[in-house]
Amino acid sequence: MAKNYEIDNIDLKILNILMEDAKIPYTEVAKKVFVSGGTVHVRMKKMEEMGVVRGTTLKMDYSRLGYDVTCFMGIYLEKSSMYDKAVAQLRNIPEIVKVHYTTGNYNIFLKIHCKDTQHLKDVLHDKIQKVEGIERTETFISLEEGLNRHLIF
Numbered sequence: 758m759a760k761n762y763e764i765d766n767i768d769l770k771i772l773n774i775l776m777e778d779a780k781i782p783y784t785e786v787a788k789k790v791f792v793s794g795g796t797v798h799v800r801m802k803k804m805e806e807m808g809v810v811r812g813t814t815l816k817m818d819y820s821r822l823g824y825d826v827t828c829f830m831g832i833y834l835e836k837s838s839m840y841d842k843a844v845a846q847l848r849n850i851p852e853i854v855k856v857h858y859t860t861g862n863y864n865i866f867l868k869i870h871c872k873d874t875q876h877l878k879d880v881l882h883d884k885i886q887k888v889e890g891i892e893r894t895e896t897f898i899s900l901e902e903g904l905n906r907h908l909i910f
Contacts, residue, residue, distance in 0.1 A: 762803050762807060764804070764809065767790055767792060767796075768800055768804060769910035770789075770790045770910075771790055771797055771800055771801065772804070772809075772910060773909060773910055774786050774789055774790070775801075775813075776907040779813040779814075782794075783797040783798050783801070784797075816905075819870045823872050824871060825871075825872060826870070826871040826872070826873055826874060826876070826877050826898060827869070827870055827871075827898075827899040827902070828869050828877060828896050828897060828898045828899060829866065829867065829868055829869070829896070829897045829899065830866070830867040830881075830885070830894050830895065830896045830897070831859075831862060831863035831865075831866055831895040831897075832863055832864060832865040832866070832867065832885075832891055832894050833862075833863060833864060833891070833892045833893045833894070834864040834865065834890050834891060834892060835890050835891075835892045837864050839889070839890030840858055840864060840865065840890075842889060842890055843865065843888050843890045843891060844856055844858075844865070846888045846889065847867070847885070847888060850884045852869050852870055852871055852876075852880050852884075853867050853869050853885075854868050854869065854870060855867065863895070867885075874898075877896070877898075881894065881896065
């Protein structure tokens with residue numbers, strides 16, 4: 758589609774509405790933004806083609822599914838050049854939901870969901886610490902999530 762397409766205020770309004778509730782019909786979005794449903798559809802298609810929008814996701818409350826421990830883990834690699842190889846292996850661990858290549862003390866920072874602390878111990882000992890290139894880890898258990906949102910435009 759149009760390579761020169763630029764995001765404007767209408768696009769940002771559409772995104773803000775859909776980030777709040779991705780299930781809202783385009784016709785309802787259109788009413789709130791004062792455009793047609795077709796306009797919302799065409800703009801969303803363009804933003805998908807541009808890579809601005811990459812599908813939709815559900816907001817999950819993992820504790821209601823029995824995953825009561827959320828933690829973050831800083832990983833020190835033997836060499837930062839081992840990042841790609843380590844991430845390829847970390848992707849195979851289902852409890853890991855986010856992986857970031859970071860500056861600062863850690864080479865990699867993870868977000869993990871586990872059923873309980875024993876499950877976390879098993880994931881750490883039996884999976885993460887067996888990943889080639891990981892020198893050591895530091896784990897931070899989240900006691901409460903105070904904010905989880907998208908950027909507001």
